[in-house]
Amino acid sequence: MPAKFISFLKDQGEKVGDQVHFLGSFFRNTFKKGFEWNELIRECYLIGYKSLPLVAITGFILGFVFTLQSEPTLKAFGAENYLPAMVSVSLIREIAPVIVALICAGKIASSIGAELGSMKVTEQIDAMEVSGSNPIQYLVVTRILACTFMIPLLTIIADALGLLGGFTGINISNKVSAVLYFNKAIAALDFTDFIPAFIKTFFFGFAIGFVGCYKGYNSGRGTASVGMAANSAVVNASLWVIVLDAVAVQLTSVLAYH
Amino acid sequence: METITDHTTITTGPANTNDREVVIEIKELHKSFGDHEVLTGITMDLYKGENLVVLGRSGQGKSVLIKCIAGLLDYHEGILKVYGSEIKELKEEELRKARMKLGFLFQSGALYDSMTVRENLEFPLTRVLGLTDKNEIDERINEMLDSVGLLDAIDKMPSDLSGGMRKRIGLARTLILKPEIMLYDEPTTGLDPITSKEISELMVQLQKKYKISSVIITHDMDCAKITADRILVMNNGKYIAGGTYEILEQSSNALVNSFFK
Helix, strand or coil: HHHHHHHHHHHHHHHHHHHHHHHHHHHHHHHCCCCCCCHHHHHHHHCHHHHHHHHHHHHHHHHHHHHHHHHHHHHHHHCCHHHHHHHHHHHHHHHHHHHHHHHHHHHEEEEEHHHHHHHHCCCCCHHHCCCCCCCCHHHHHHHHHHHHHHHHHHHHHHHHHHHHEEEEHHHCCCCCCCCHHHHHHHHCCCCCHHCCCCCCCHHHHHEEECCCCCCCCCCCCHHHHHHHHHHHHHHHHHHHHHHHHHHHHHHHHHHCCC | CCCCCCCCCCCCHHHHHHCCEEEEEEEEEEEEEEEEEEEEEEEEEEEECEEEEEEECCCCCHHHHHHCCCCCCCCCCEEEECCEHHHHHHHHHHHHHCCEEEEEEEECCCCCCCCHHHHHHHHHHHCCCCCCCCCHHHHHHHHHHHHHHCHHHHHCCCCCCCHHHHHHHHHHHHHHHCCCCEEECCCCCCCCCCHHHHHHHHHHHHHHCCEEEEEEEEEEEEHHHCCCCCEEECCCCCCEEEEEEHHCCCCCCCCHHHHCC
């Protein structure tokens, strides 16, 4: 039993070492000559623009459903006036960043994991390496940076559409003008709501891109390993989003409120 | 001297290679995956300008050997020098430069499937050689596609190509960097006999045109007959016999003989 435990610890230690090495390669190659600008733009298009419909619909529905669910409770306390403020603070501080990141972990991390995994299986990554090209710079740096920059943008769009969903939800049972609703929603927000939530989305994006690339780039050689790479990319990226969110919330409360 | 030895490692090449430059030197090379030792002490030399065919049954470590030469796999013991540089001791940038002298044709062709044929050939020119002049890039791509007889496929995607066409494009993409050494990993596997013969003849033709030294991993005897200046037969991770096709054809060794039947 102790031997098994030691072997388990050794395996985990090796995995962490591999990830640290991969992270080091990412940073080294980000600042190396010959940055792949065209590939970065292409990845931003694929990761950002192509995820837009999914994120937009989800954002709108989140705001809409959240409003419909909260309204009866607030009404019971005679506090329905606070509904726009509650929707905006909840959405912008927590719900939209985390839900967008989790959706993107499912959509983007799996797609990167499967793409790089299949390139590994079909020896395309080896072909790049052996020709003297730099696959980390071309495949990994561009994807991680595209995720890091696109997730915050997608979150802002989800925030805006979530507020619009909330406005639609309120107007199902009440008649509230757009000016009044958005004035109340925005007045409830200050920088400590918006800025920390915005900053943490960069870390979510980085984690999604990094996990997807690491799992795909280091997948096995068989076809089954492509599926495993995609699957473990989603699971690990989602877990990282939750862990980073917990850390971010704790840091925010320490820095902003004390 | 040309020799055939039974279950003995060959360390000498043919008579006419003794005074030629050694481009790849391998001595007592060992490589394991976990407890399974795949290469068990291979010794071989590749001389400048020669086509060396490595024959052996599947799973004997032939592909592992050329992946070690290309620096894609680490080896545990032994010496592996390309142009006098020990591959294992090269730093990242030195290895990248050493690889520019090597070309590797993968079994599947390993074409980048999200790019057209033109982009596949353009990729190493812009990334490795740093070419920026559009006319020069186009000229080189056209010349190389013409050499492999697939100029018409320039705007096609890899998924639209047949197996033979993929191998040709893979060859063109590798040769566009003008490597001094080519490593072929089963270049005719999965192809019909006519296409196999065409690919084998193309390899010889391009070797003469670009003065390349080659290591060809295969178990296709027609390919070996067309391409080989010298053949080494491998079993259980080491070489058991070596010589020209004609000499090995007469071998009394049962395993060697089984390839030529």
